[in-house]
Amino acid sequence: MIFYGKQNVNKVxxxxxxxxxxxxxxxxxxxxxxxxxxxxxxxxxxxAVAVTNATSALHIAxxxxxxxxxxxxxxxxxxxxxxxxxGRYCGADIDFVDIDKKTYNISVEELEExxxxxxxxxxxxxxxxxxxxxxxMEKMYRLAKQYNFKIIEDASHAIxxxxxxxxxxxxxxxxxxxxxxxxxxxxxxxxxGMVLTxxxxxxxxxxxxxxxxxxxxxxxxxxxxxGPWYYQQIDLGFNYRMTDIQAALGYSQMQRxxxxxxxxxxxxxxxxxxxxxxxxxxxYQIDEANSSWHLYVVKIDxxxxxxxxxxxxxxxxxxxxxxxxxxxxxxxxPYYQSLGFKQGDFPxxxxxxxxxxxxxxxxxxxxxxxxxxxxxxxxxxx
Numbered sequence: 001m002i003f004y005g006k007q008n009v010n011k012v013x014x015x016x017x018x019x020x021x022x023x024x025x026x027x028x029x030x031x032x033x034x035x036x037x038x039x040x041x042x043x044x045x046x047x048a049v050a051v052t053n054a055t056s057a058l059h060i061a062x063x064x065x066x067x068x069x070x071x072x073x074x075x076x077x078x079x080x081x082x083x084x085x086x087g088r089y090c091g092a093d094i095d096f097v098d099i100d101k102k103t104y105n106i107s108v109e110e111l112e113e114x115x116x117x118x119x120x121x122x123x124x125x126x127x128x129x130x131x132x133x134x135x136x137m138e139k140m141y142r143l144a145k146q147y148n149f150k151i152i153e154d155a156s157h158a159i160x161x162x163x164x165x166x167x168x169x170x171x172x173x174x175x176x177x178x179x180x181x182x183x184x185x186x187x188x189x190x191x192x193g194m195v196l197t198x199x200x201x202x203x204x205x206x207x208x209x210x211x212x213x214x215x216x217x218x219x220x221x222x223x224x225x226x227g228p229w230y231y232q233q234i235d236l237g238f239n240y241r242m243t244d245i246q247a248a249l250g251y252s253q254m255q256r257x258x259x260x261x262x263x264x265x266x267x268x269x270x271x272x273x274x275x276x277x278x279x280x281x282x283x284y285q286i287d288e289a290n291s292s293w294h295l296y297v298v299k300i301d302x303x304x305x306x307x308x309x310x311x312x313x314x315x316x317x318x319x320x321x322x323x324x325x326x327x328x329x330x331x332x333x334p335y336y337q338s339l340g341f342k343q344g345d346f347p348x349x350x351x352x353x354x355x356x357x358x359x360x361x362x363x364x365x366x367x368x369x370x371x372x373x374x375x376x377x378x379x380x381x382x
Contacts, residue, residue: 001317002373004324005184005295008260008363009249016252020244031244035251036194042254043159043169045177045196047203050247051210054156054180056240057193058086061176062124064195064205065150067092071123074114075154076106077329077349079128083154084330087124094339095122096331098346102284104297104356105135107348108143115147122147128154131283131326132186132264133291134163141173156180159187160261161292168292171198176206181246184362186260186292187253189246213237263363264293267370271296271359274374279304279381295326296361299352305381309357312380319376324358 020031032050040048051057067073073087077096084094097114100107106127115121125144127135137153144151151174155161159179161168169177176199181192195206208215213235218225221232253260268291272282281299285291300309316323329349331341343350360373 001320001322002360002365002369003322004358004360005362006364007183007188009188009253010256012255013249013252016248017245020248023244025244027241027243027245029244031247031251032242035242035247035254038251038254039159039169039179039194040196042257043167043177043196045169045171046198047196047200047206049195049203049206049210050242050250051193051195051240052242053182053191054154054178054193055082055086056210056238057178057180057195058082058126058152058154059089060206060209060238060240061152061178061195062086062090062092063209064197064202065124065152065175067124072120073124073126074111074122074149075126075330076128076130077331077346078104078130078327078352079154079330080156080327081330081333081335083126083128084336086126092123094336096341096346096349097125098348099352101348101352103130103133103135103286104352105130105133108136108139111140112143115143122149124150124152126152126154128156129158129161129168131291131295131297132157132161132293133283133285134158134161134168134289136286136288137163137173138288150175153177156182156185156193157294158292159185160257162290164288169196171196175199176202181250181253184294186264186294187250187257189242189250189253192242192246192250208235209237210240211237212239260363261292264361265291267361267365268293268296270367270370271361271374274371275377278374278377280377293361296359297326297356298359299355300357300381302355307381309354313357315380316376319380321360321373321376323360325353325356326358327353329353 036048067090069091071092158168177196181189279301
């Protein structure tokens, strides 16, 4: 079977993990800081905080932003549910902004219109860099300054990507950026995530929330230390700490990130060429962004295809090719419908869901496998 994504772990990665296993520190050791500093430098950000996964990264980012009960978080319906759930973890309400019909990212035009016409403004907006392509962050940043909301970029798909000549993660047009290191992502730590920021106050809060709300920083304590053993819990935090084992894998993987992204971009160019004559609408890219291509999503032209999408999935699987779908609109999930959302609320996202699928794309995908995938699509879509 050809799956839609998988990791590439080489001998050097394995040796890096073994080295930590043979060291004195399996967690809360030097590998964490080494990994954090490397990612921050690569992206051009001042600070980075490694955590257990991107969901916990989004959670503590929301907490650091001061999101709480009575506040509201806005995000896109076309994302994994974690982009919305992070607000619910803080007791906040959630609302959505529909997607752009071309990029499938959150529509900045719809965002502006909603800000103009809605009395209750968001405390936090979470744009999602879907498939690895950055949203139009400069326009969103201007709106953030005008309407006084914080921006947390959900860049779970986008490490290695660029926007306006700078790496995604530099926080030029946001307060914080979140990465995912799940195995199907571009760089993996097994499970893992990270928050980047240029704000020292936010960084201190992220560190605090990552580890039980406990600090040994005298500047943050409410009274003078009793001795070198002393610590204080000054807030309610969580155990979201990444292990040194994971960090060692992540640091090793980061040494090849440009290689990973370059190969993905080449495979995308091959797809674009091989699929151009099929009844499919291929991914659209804005001039300001250079995607890192976590996903390759195509839309079926049902004016030319007389077959149900479910049948396309089944027939491709029978040929040994596993398609996927990213994502089911969050507002159509039962949990969010129980909060009052309903079918028809975000028509662009719902139309998108009916027409798209995700093709296999990963570093080890061979050209022969890619040619086979395309040949299967030709047979299934004819």
